[in-house]
Amino acid sequence: MSLNTLPSINTLQNNISKPAALTLPGYFLNQLRRFIRPRRVLLCLVFVIAAGLLALGKHYELDIRQAASALSTYIPSGINSAISGKVDGTRWDGDLKYEFKDETYPKKPTFHLLISMPDNTRSANLCKTLLSAAILNYPPPTLIYHEKADDKTQSGYEIVRNVHNFLVGKEVHDDDLVLIVGEESWFQLPAEVTISRFFRLTRDSNAKLLERYGLVSQENSAGFPLRSSPRYTQKVLFGAWKQCSNESGHPACYSVPQSPLPIHIYGRDTDRQAQSKHNRPQFMDSEMVFGRASDLRPIFKNVLNFLEFEDFGHHSTQYGFSRLFGKQEYQRSARYIASLSGIFLWKNWIYQKLNLRKDPAIRLAERNYEFGIGLDYSSSIFQTMDNSVEDIRFLKLDHPLIYPSHLRFSAGNPVQLPLDLNLTAPPFLQHKVSAPNPSPPMSALDNLPLANVPWTDINLLTNVIMPGGIVPAVVNFHGNEHFLDAMWEKMWFQKYARALLRQYIRSPEGPLAAQAAANGGDQWWDLRGGKGGVWTGRGEWFEWNEVCGDFDDEVFRDGKGMFGYESAEDGGEQPVYNGFGQIVSGKERPVKFLQVEEDEVDDEDWYEEEMVEVGVEENEEKITPDKESDGKAEMVEEDDGKSET
Known part of the structure; x- marks a missing residue:
């Protein structure tokens, strides 16, 4: 390139002073870049967390009301x-x-x-x-x-x-x-x-x-730790x-x-x-x-x-x-x-x-x-x-x-x-x-x-x-x-x-x-x-x-009746007596049991x-x-x- 083809100083200054045309996406990116600063990020996080907790509390009111469930x-x-x-x-x-x-x-x-x-x-x-x-x-x-x-x-x-x-x-x-x-x-x-x-x-x-x-430490009378155990x-x-x-x-x-x-x-x-x-x-x-x-x-x-x-x-x-x-x-x-x-x-x-x-x-x-x-x-x-x-x-x-x-x-x-x-x-x-x-x-x-x-x-x-x-x-x-x-x-x-x-x-x-x-x-x-x-x-x-x-x-x-006193037809064991009238096998059926009070039927x-x-x-x-x-x-x-x- 020859010296004759180089732009003049005035031309360069004019080009620098003219801002480039911004597109719509570029504009939003520029604004977002200005917004992202540490202080603003922290405030936004606090706001989002607080809003989320309040919304959660409103939506699950009965769940949160349980004292310490979480x-x-x-x-x-x-x-x-x-x-x-x-x-x-x-x-x-x-x-x-x-x-x-x-x-x-x-x-x-x-x-x-x-x-x-x-x-x-x-x-x-x-x-x-x-x-x-x-x-x-x-x-x-x-x-x-x-x-x-x-x-x-x-x-x-x-x-x-x-x-x-x-x-x-x-x-x-x-x-x-x-x-x-x-x-x-x-x-x-x-x-x-x-x-x-x-x-x-x-x-x-x-x-x-x-x-x-977690664990909790146990101490002896002198204050020295002995061992740890679950709280x-x-x-x-x-x-x-x-x-x-x-x-x-x-x-x-x-x-x-x-x-x-x-x-x-x-x-x-x-x-x-x-x-x-x-x-x-x-x-x-x-x-x-x-x-x-x-x-x-x-x-x-x-x-x-x-x-x-x-x-x-x-x-x-x-x-x-x-x-x-x-x-x-x-x-x-x-x-x-x-x-x-x-x-x-x-x-x-x-x-x-x-x-x-x-x-x-x-x-x-x-x-x-x-x-x-x-x-x-x-x-x-x-x-x-x-x-x-x-x-x-x-x-x-x-x-x-x-x-x-x-x-x-x-x-x-x-x-x-x-x-x-x-x-x-x-x-x-x-x-x-x-x-x-x-x-x-x-x-x-x-x-x-x-x-x-x-x-x-x-x-x-x-x-x-x-x-x-x-x-x-x-x-x-x-x-x-x-x-x-x-x-x-x-x-x-x-x-x-x-x-x-x-x-x-x-x-x-x-x-x-x-x-x-x-x-x-x-x-x-x-x-x-x-x-x-x-x-x-x-x-x-x-x-x-x-x-x-x-x-x-x-x-x-x-x-089949009372347990242990079933009939012979059902497979129960019948009592057997000796010549003196004493039972040698089986069991005698009880004569009387405690009285029963019937409940009322609803x-x-x-x-x-x-x-x-x-x-x-x-x-x-x-x-x-x-x-x-x-x-x-x-x-x-x-x-x-x-x-x-």
Whole structure:
């Protein structure tokens, strides 16, 4: 290029002074570049976060109102993960430490079953509970009740007191497992499955607690650290139901964690009403509880003191237990918020948004409300039927079922048999008969399906609302007594109840297990022994016919009469006498049993009002009610421990 072709200085200055024409996209990019500055970015982020939180609070007002649900959620993240994938190789927690000073104590803990009753009135429903416990290999139950049947005002207090007395009695040791249920609770799965699920739920919950709250260091008297341990642990499992039994302003209602179930498990109506069948279970049901004796004692002691010295008969025992759980969860949440650092200006706002009221009585440092209480949100052990009847179906789980659900992707989580049932004994082989001359002798009364019939071939009560379906171990009907008759004939064992009870009585498992436990073996049977009957809180033993002889027709529903006194045509054993008129084999039929007071029959057509028809699978049995009610009779105890006949 020659010098003649170069632009002049004036030309260059003119070109520089003229701005280039901007396009519309270029203009916006230029404005955006000017806007992106650190201060403006920070202000925008604060604005967006605040707006989002306010919008979330407005849209999910009911969810946020649950006091600390976002802060103290420690239940399993998934329902299936809470259920045992296999039955434990050992029945007991491997972390247990046995430091008994008395060598007469068992080396392994034993298993106790308590059944609470409002008074000493016997009923067919109680006998159904006893039967289901016996044939599924639970230990002989101990009945806990208020002995003065005419005084109902102190019934709840007396039951709590009698349970506490049992827990501190000589028959129970610190590491013993104690299962407490109401008289209207039926067992569906073997005891081994229940114990295995309890430990699985406990371990999973403790892992969540450790992740959320971390460790706390323990120091000796000199102030030196000894070791670290989890700040909170779950020790005792209660049932969970859908409505709060206390006042709405009580910590038992607003401070408990939300259920871990999906937030739309019932569709758009989930958790939108205070008392609704479409609520997720998240409140305590004190009718059912499972834990070690050492962990149950302080809970029952606290409730006992409340009922005796503070409440004075104004509230129920349910109120007392749920009150304790609410205070525990409130204190956990309050301490968690107090431990937050760097956001002190936001703490009052967090309290306000979470509706976590400032209760100085609960937050006092010297008051400890930590009892290790947790709830069975998944209903894997405890199924409460109150407001949950429509969640239940009787299903034969021989193949995965895609059940109608409000949840997305439900097809990927079909209803199917729990794995732990595949790894336990078949339903009709819970008790083995090995004696050459069993008593009672084998007869036509012992006809059962083949021993190798699997769990997949029987109809099981299943909660189809739970993701993947749940087959609970224990079902409680408190508050839904009108469904008892209809549900009883649907239970998988009812059709074979007489034969299964005979199998249980002749099996050697009970006495052998009790003897082995007394010698320090790895057994979990109640050391007092006994088969086919019940213990009282005072240590008295009643045989089956002393408690349930008047109700055998309703319990067995086979028309064969009183258990153990069946006719020869049905396969019963007839009494044989010697020349002196003494019986040498068989049993004489009792002349008289305790009188029975028949309940009034309610003619109200409750079924049409409360049952809602839904889609029925081919292998599903619907619940059809029977209006007949159960009779009742009082159990009279004498000083010698025998019942009046």
